[in-house]
Amino acid sequence: MMVAPAVLSLLVSFTVLSVDATPKRSCPPPEDILPCVCSDDSLGLVLVCSGVKDEPELAQVFTANFPSSDFHELRILHDPMNLSHRLHSMEPSTLGEATFQRVNITGTQILSIDGKTFDKSKSTLQSLAFDGNRIYEFPLASLSSYTSLTTLLLANNILPRLQLVFSPFLKVLDVNGNRPLVVEEKAFENSPSLQKINLSNTSQQSLQRGLFAQLGQLHELDLSNNDLKELEEAAIVTAKPSLTYLDVSRNEISSISHDSIVGLATNATLVMEKNKITQLTQKSWQHIFDQLQQPYGIINLAGHSTVQKGFGFLRDRTVATEMTRPATSPVTSHHADPTRSVPRIHWSCGCDMAWIVLNKTYLALFTDTTTCASGERVIFLDPNIFTLMCPHV
């Protein structure tokens, strides 16, 4: 009868002991890792090494004796204009035995990343952020061994090519601001988990046919601020209708083909503002409209700033201005030709889009910022005028 409590108390003290014995994370003595600074935040140990000037100094820090070498984050934020910041590279040995879940290295002079630099963190790294360095070489092919890596940010570097992104795990890839960036034909063929790709401001002039065709989970694709002139067949096609945000604004797109965009979710936002689209023919556009649905599907075609030769009845017929109600003042483009009384047009809102105006389902998809050349908002166009003026409806 007396044995049980004794065993129990023994067990309890043993348990307490073993809890005490588990290594507790703790920062190294501050003087051992200067000029880096370690802190213990709620998620783990954070090592800020913005004070290091060059690679030898950084490598020196990682020769210190760390009580625990598992860090949550490594941060190096440099000022690219500061000449005393001369971190040009990271060698396979630079980070010693330390492991990280997140790395944020910004504004340094680093030119290339060696495939082995983060070897020790293969199973722990979740996010690698290298925005705003001078990286022209990155080991995309060795990503597949990083089994937890979901986010790779390489914006505003000088990468010339986006080669095969080899990772079954990667969800977010941001390469905006690397220009010009050549995106290889099969770049995304081996990265099936990608959900978000940012290719904004990378001087794309055209898109490889089927570039995104293997991706069945792609939610957000940003192709804004490029030099695309047209969207050809199969330019933006995903394996499933997964796209909830597609941005092709600020290009020079004047024409799109019937099957250029396939993969919009019904609640997608399609942003096409600031292109050179002048007509919305049923042949080219119906397929896009049919992928979207109210109440969440949205098409933003605001600010098509470029002038095209006249067409469409609103501009060709003098009655037009009286018929476009409410008569807001005409929007004149910056390039307006003062010798002509008719303002140069963004977008004629002519018979080419009667099929939209006469179908409430389609018309409701426009943002209220999408306007005709006359300044009139597309969503307020009067179907009766189109029935009256357009021969084939």
Ligand SMILES: *[C@@H]1O[C@H](CO)[C@@H](O)[C@H](O)[C@H]1NC(C)=O
């Ligand atoms: C440049 O960086 C060094 C080292 O981090 C720092 O001491 C110095 O104040 C910086 N200079 C400027 C102009 O920011």
Ligand SMILES: *[C@@H]1O[C@H](CO)[C@@H](O)[C@H](O)[C@H]1NC(C)=O
């Ligand atoms: C990296 O650090 C910069 C500067 O603090 C910050 O703006 C940025 O959001 C950080 N990136 C990530 C992915 O945490």
Ligand SMILES: *[C@@H]1O[C@H](CO)[C@@H](O)[C@H](O)[C@H]1NC(C)=O
């Ligand atoms: C485009 O990227 C360059 C860096 O390559 C940057 O200087 C510029 O501000 C970016 N432009 C936009 C509109 O984001």
Ligand SMILES: *[C@@H]1O[C@H](CO)[C@@H](O)[C@H](O)[C@H]1NC(C)=O
């Ligand atoms: C892509 O990068 C640009 C430039 O930083 C940014 O403005 C834009 O919001 C990003 N796109 C997405 C979908 O996050």
Ligand SMILES: *[C@@H]1O[C@H](CO)[C@@H](O)[C@H](O)[C@H]1NC(C)=O
């Ligand atoms: C769109 O719908 C999907 C599911 O179909 C949902 O996961 C997502 O949150 C929705 N997105 C928006 C922006 O409403």
Ligand SMILES: *[C@@H]1O[C@H](CO)[C@@H](O)[C@H](O)[C@H]1NC(C)=O
């Ligand atoms: C509008 O378009 C939808 C989708 O194609 C179609 O189902 C509907 O019948 C059309 N409505 C009219 C009035 O034409």
